[in-house]
Amino acid sequence: MSVAKDTNIPFSRDSLEQLLKRRFFYAPSFEIYGGVAGLFDFGPPGCAFQNNVIDAWRKHFILEEEMLEVEATMLTPYDVFKTSGHVDRFSDWMCKDLKTGEIFRADHLVEEVLESRLKGDKLARGETIQEAKEDEDKKKRKTKVKDIKNVKLDDEVVAEYESVLAQIDGYSGPQLGELITKYNITNPGTGGKLEPPIEFNLMFDTAIGPSGNLKAYLRPETAQGQFLNFSKLLDFNNEKMPFASASIGKSFRNEIAPRAGLLRVREFLMAEIEHFVDPEDKSHPKFAEVKDVKLRFLPKGVQESGSSELVETTIGEAVSSGMVDNETLGYFIARIYAFLVKIGTDPSRLRFRQHMSNEMAHYASDCWDAELQTSYGWIECVGCADRSAYDLTVHAARTGEKLVARKTLDEPRTVEEYEIEIQKKKFGPKFRKDAGAVENWLTSRTQCELEDLSKELQEKAKIEAEIKGIDGTVQLDSDLLKIEKVKKTEHVREYTPNVIEPSFGIGRILYSIFEHQFWARRDEAERGVLSLPPLVAPTKVLIVPLSNSAELQPLVKKVSSALKKEKIPFKIDDSSASIGKRYARNDELGTPFGITIDFESVPDDSVTLRERDSTKQVRGSIDDVIKAIKEITYEDTTWAKGTAGLQAFNS
Structure with a gap:
């Protein structure tokens, strides 16, 4: 609709x-x-x-x-997010006012200040009053820029600012710091100088269990639970x-x-x-x-x-x-x-x-x-x-689990892959109780990692590695293992999915929809309307009895029961306010339809159906009106088509 x-x-x-x-x-x-x-x-x-x-x-x-829908826990152990890269890389850049300690997100600060300067330039060049008012409305932004100053900029500066804003999502922390220095960006509220941007990890950390030894985070996304399963x-x-x-x-x-x-x-x-x-x-x-x-x-x-x-x-x-x-x-x-x-x-x-x-x-x-x-x-x-x-690969490497899919080939094929050959007689005595951990580390390497290890073994005659659970650096000499490419025939292709x-x-x-669908009726700024599509509107129908007369109550119950039967959410407003006020209150809530029950409804069970945005009304039987509501709301039917069998009504 x-x-x-x-x-x-x-x-x-x-x-x-x-x-x-x-x-x-x-x-x-x-x-x-x-x-x-x-x-x-x-x-x-x-x-x-x-x-x-x-x-x-x-x-x-x-x-x-x-x-396939899954639901994973929100509490996630440290190791999962260390492996996924969130511990090291899930950060934004922040800068602090040296005097007040106020914190800003660096990219947002640069964006807000440059935008405010460009708006000031537009005002200085003679924008209309309305354009100036709209820009003033937009001052209440993330960094609370206090004043849009009416200052004309050189054309080259305008072009430079616009170029920076077009690329604002791509700047690193040091680059943002350079922009802050270059354009003399300070605390918009106080003019105070700012420290260079530093990284701030956005995850909330916590601990699982009473000992506090199992470090964990509240998840910043739902993805990892899906990869692990x-x-x-x-x-x-x-x-x-x-x-x-x-x-x-x-x-x-x-x-x-x-x-x-x-x-x-x-x-x-x-x-x-x-x-x-x-x-x-x-x-x-x-x-x-x-x-x-x-x-x-x-x-x-x-x-x-x-x-x-x-x-x-x-x-x-x-x-x-x-x-x-x-x-x-x-x-x-x-x-x-x-x-x-x-x-x-x-x-x-x-x-x-x-x-x-x-x-x-x-x-x-x-x-x-x-x-x-x-x-x-x-x-x-x-x-x-x-x-x-990436995700399946790093989790497989960290845990030793094979997170792969398999595909039977129409015809066998010959492939070259790196394989590890371990000299067991020397390997066991060398590492003793750590032999299992070292072997698991080796066998969980990806083909890319094996290629690098093979080169290291050839060039240095040894591999040095940090292996979890083993203190210090582990050294694997060339007499303990070989890593070489071998040809083999595959009947089943094994691969890590993308x-x-x-x-x-x-x-x-939700918020963007509110902005896209909010408006006020002509010449009535106080009469706000949320034109939410019927499919997602909180309530689909407002039932409005013309009065509290006992004569109308059976019809209110009849319409309510019919809507309940069709699982259509509704509200009843039988307050003493005028019908216009009752509808206006529910236009604010995004309610797309109204059913008016009046004294003409008593003899023939007919009711009036009102459409929120146009305020058009049609009349018909309770069954036909509810059928139209259902088709428009859940079957993507237009108002014109859904109400084609109903009579136009002018109050």
Whole structure:
């Protein structure tokens, strides 16, 4: 259901945030104790909206793509995240005011300050009053830039700032430090000087058990639980490849400076997919179904040139040209687009931004973020990455478990692989009680690692290694083992799957939808409306009896029972307020339909059906009205088609 919004009132973030708080979509946690930044509680409409989005996600991905859903624990031992790389690399760069101790996230600070200077330049060049007002509204950003100064910049400086902003996601900590120095960026609130950026690991650490000896973290993502259960999932799927697992659950990140509502929080809901695929065949059987979907892309080459101009093309052309790495990655990008539009994002404010070369994770072969435009700028809401074989490989190497898939070959093939030959008679006496640990370490090496060890053995006649559980460096001389390439015939190919990972930040998506669908009725700034799609709206129907007359009560019960039978969420508003006020209150909650029961309903069981955005009304029997609601809400039918059998009604 999509109806044009009849408004002449510009968007106001303040009005939206007041509505969301007043109607208790969500509110700061522990608010009566002063609150804690980055933590929020969801109220009744917020819970219902989030649950409806998750239900739509499950049907769109898990059901349609036949995925295997898993739920893993949020507490994760240190060794898991040390192996995955999170302990060493899951960080952001922060800088501190030398005088006040105030903390800023470095990339956000640079972005905010340069944007504010560019806005000041635009004002100095004679922007309209409305444009100036909109820029003033945007001052309440992550770093709280106090004043947008009306100062004209040189054209070269403007171009330089715009180039930096186009590449802001790709700068390292030292590079951000250089920008802070070069552009004389200080604390926006006090003007105080800042320390150079330092790394801050975003994981919350804890301990498992009363002794505190088992160090652990609250997970920053749901992915690792899926990787560690790969063999079980493959077995459950009857060893068939490719397949996908999915997980929905809470994750935690100790954000440096969470100042943007649901967009940057410390506890949040994620929905992640891990699609395991043969590295030699990343085609997708359903790619033809989406190849003509036209999307807006921001490729890495465009960003690295200092531009943010979008490339509009089909996903089929993007894959065939090599801009998107493979069909499976492209298929999920198109499916992400379809999902986001279905639940209420504005397609004209949605783009896919490719990670730049210096921003890409070291193991990823390609990565695209679905970004949604809000009053806070372009916000990453979904990441879609080809993580190659990294995760399964490192966990297999660390644990000695074989996290592999097998494929029976049509014809046998000859392959060359590195193999280890251990001289057992010398090996045992040499290492004694540590022999098993050393042998396990050797046999768990990947082919790439064996190649490096073979070279080391040839060049130095020994291998030196740090092995967990053994003090000091272990030395393996050439008389103890050989590592050589050998030819062998394979009837079954064994391989480590690659992983395509779409990762959804649910809170960010919810907030972006609020901004995309919030508006005020023409000439009535106080009459806010949330045009949430019926599929995800917290409540689908408001039942409005014209009065509290006992004569109408049986019909209220009859309509309520019929909606319950069809599992359609509803509310009854039989307060003394006028019908207009009752509808206005529920327009704020995103309720798409209203059923009015009046005295004309008594003799023939007819009721009036109101549509939220257009306020159009039609009339028909209770059964026909509920049938129309069900078709529009759950069967993707338009208002015109769903109400074709009902009579137009003018109050």
